[in-house]
Amino acid sequence: MTVPPLPAADRRRLRRLLSSPSAVAGLALLAVVLAAALSAGWVFPADPLEMATEPLLWPGRDAAFPLGSDMLGRDILAGLFHGARASLLIAGVSTALAVVLGVAGGVTAGYFGGRADRLFGTLTTFFLTIPSFLFALAIVAVVQPSVWKIALAIGITSWPALGRLVRAEVLRLRHGDMVLASEAVGASHARIIIEDILPNTLTPVLVSASLMVATAILTESSLAFLGLADPNVASWGNMVGAGREVLRTDWYVCALPGLAIVLTVLALNLLGDGLATAFDPREGR
Template identity: 40%
Template sequence: MRSFARRFLRNLPAAAGAAWVLGMILVCALVPWLAASDPLRVGGDAFAPPGAAYWFGTDNQGRDIWSGILHGAQVSLAVGFLAAITSSSIGVAVGAAAGFHGGWVDSFLMRVTELFQIMPRFFLALIIISLFGAGIGKVIFVIGVLSWPPTARLIRAEFLTLKHRDFIEAARATGIGDLTLCFRQILPNAMAPAVVAGSLDIAQAILLEASLSFFGLGDPNLISWGTMLYNAQGYLRQGWWLSIFPGAAIFLAVLAFNLVGDGINEALNPRLRESQG
């Protein structure tokens, strides 16, 4: 564990990404103190530029952009983490079943995986949310259900490799059941790629939620960075800050999680960095 931490922290972009992620989580926990005003409260000065009174300015209805960014971080990060947990859970289950059992089970599950993988995820999510209505729970569920194939493929590959290793054959020879062998022996050793994929899934979920909200399919009762961009569409000339700050928040969050994912991958696979160097 210590060697992993040392390798990860030596990767400066990954360390910077991790610091930004931890900073966002800390900000989300301190939102009631950092931005006490309701981001949906209408009033105040409309189109007030960034300054001492309003650090990030206000929108066309006088809503505080700073407060919106901080409260939006809670929604965007919650969507990212919960959608990633959903997609990782499905991907690990499918990949483990395919890799462990092989044969027709593997063939069937991989065909299902390929079917989900070739679907245009954004447009499919757009159609589903349009048909069944916006809501934060629906958005999380749809993103998670549509994002699991890469994780499934990674876990399957790990299972196919690990199940023929000597220590697995030795454990099998002791007479332990398939479920015990799968969950206690193989799965813990196959989870490293899933951790990397999970970090990247968080970034993709944040971006996908922002894209859906930008098209007006976000939860109208919550503020998110994508919703702020949607509200700013008609006022780009009157107030540049309406779109710049939420856009920058999305960009930095997605970049940070991608850097963390790449850093975890390189720390778990030191030879990868050497081959790239």
């Protein structure tokens, strides 16, 4: 079975993406984080929340625990690997939910207008009136924190900005020549949306999604720092929150997971910049 070649436009976008230093750096950093998340169960099969060595073992003192241990004797390196899995899972699920809600709402409001557009405007105004972090904080505080509930809370509060962006793109395309030509030949609304509207909103959705993943990681870490996280799951935010008790004497307990968060968010932002450049229509002229 032969794989069909990529269209010329997609090949140009891929070349522009791979020629962007920021995109390559972001992809490299993100690949390291993904590799850690995928291999966590194999490299560190034991429970990362169990005591593995003496408490507050500094990095470099024991080759078996190269990054040391926290105040409960838990292996920090194992926590970083398993924390990558939890943080990326929450960020991925919440971003996927936000993209589905934002694209569905933005396309419906921009394409059909009228009552749907007014309802969409009311909903987005309501959600944007309250800071998304405080909204997610309120939701998680009411329910029992778990990985899936935190992901749902972040996703539900993150879609309005993307929805408005998609709505603006759909309004621009709604009365364009491409859509008018499809209407002239009798194409259904579903076919116009799927074949003409959605492919042309891909660029802002991709760029926004990469940034939303970074924001979701920061939000999850902030919730965990405040104690609103699943206590049965190792995450970077939980590690930072637990380490604040010994910040003055054993700063590495906070600094190492904090550095992992910074590098991951940096990677996603660099990738977002590269995607914006690669999919910019002006670059293809």
